[in-house]
Amino acid sequence: MQESAESPIIVALLFAVRCIVPLLLMLGVSYLLRRLGLIAEPPPPPPDQNNGNNGNHKPGGGIAHGKA
Amino acid sequence: MNAVSRSTTAPASRGVQTIRFFARFTRGQRWEHGLLILSFIVLFLTGIVQKYRNEQWSQDILSTPDRLLLVQTIHHIAALVLTLEVLYHLIRAIVLLARRKMSPALFPTLKDVRDAGQMLKYLLFLSNQKPRFGKYNFEQKVTYWFLFFGIGIMVVTGFILWFPVQVTSVVSGGIVPAAKLAHSTEAIVAGIFVLIWHFYHVHLERLNLSIFTGRLNEDDMRQYHSAEFERLTGEPARPETRDQGGQS
Numbered sequence: 001m002q003e004s005a006e007s008p009i010i011v012a013l014l015f016a017v018r019c020i021v022p023l024l025l026m027l028g029v030s031y032l033l034r035r036l037g038l039i040a041e042p043p044p045p046p047p048d049q050n051n052g053n054n055g056n057h058k059p060g061g062g063i064a065h066g067k068a
Numbered sequence: 069m070n071a072v073s074r075s076t077t078a079p080a081s082r083g084v085q086t087i088r089f090f091a092r093f094t095r096g097q098r099w100e101h102g103l104l105i106l107s108f109i110v111l112f113l114t115g116i117v118q119k120y121r122n123e124q125w126s127q128d129i130l131s132t133p134d135r136l137l138l139v140q141t142i143h144h145i146a147a148l149v150l151t152l153e154v155l156y157h158l159i160r161a162i163v164l165l166a167r168r169k170m171s172p173a174l175f176p177t178l179k180d181v182r183d184a185g186q187m188l189k190y191l192l193f194l195s196n197q198k199p200r201f202g203k204y205n206f207e208q209k210v211t212y213w214f215l216f217f218g219i220g221i222m223v224v225t226g227f228i229l230w231f232p233v234q235v236t237s238v239v240s241g242g243i244v245p246a247a248k249l250a251h252s253t254e255a256i257v258a259g260i261f262v263l264i265w266h267f268y269h270v271h272l273e274r275l276n277l278s279i280f281t282g283r284l285n286e287d288d289m290r291q292y293h294s295a296e297f298e299r300l301t302g303e304p305a306r307p308e309t310r311d312q313g314g315q316s
Contacts, residue, residue: 026213
């Protein structure tokens, strides 16, 4: 294939644009999906936050413990 | 699914020590990543030989028509594996969206933009505080969405190059050279991106094998995903600052 003789600066800028454009697009898509209620928000933190019980409790938000 | 699991060890001198692990990837996600690694490597190696056909090393490998046919066949088989994996990934995502069960963790938000700015400040010594990340940080979201679009481009253009006669019976013939340029250039970009960006974040910055084990230990959760740790446990993560020696 015939390689184009572009300057490295242009190539670097194109690479940066290639990285940023999908993210900007997904920011918009993400906003729309949240507005439409299609993606679920994470559950809020459990109410016993910062009570210093050394983790010997069952965390809230539907989380369970299990033996590894 | 259990988000937190415990592993208990009992060293003779120090009593019982409990290590908590946090579920991060399902078995299906780990299989998908494995298939992606395998197909990506095969496609890259068999594709780069065809892209640089004017080079001596490429001509040595593709020295006979049989060898060229073999390389192309391997490329096409790996492409089919990747296409099936992409279809599974997309269909699963659509089903989860339709059922309102899609997790928002991978979708970028304005917080990710602020996190990137805060991380830049931290790296330039303008701030002592690292940003606090949820389940996926902005670097991981960049990785996912970069490759999501990159693989999409390569799958579409790859099929145009594979079936040019059928495609040009529907659309203009100019699409074939355009697809060839996009396919091979995007492959190089994706290869560089994985080698530099992805390998740095999962091997050099820290050895993160959670995509293979499916879980992350408590120390890593506290340090690299402090907001998610606090959301899951309700305990403070004690976020790291530069003053505490926190250069990861």
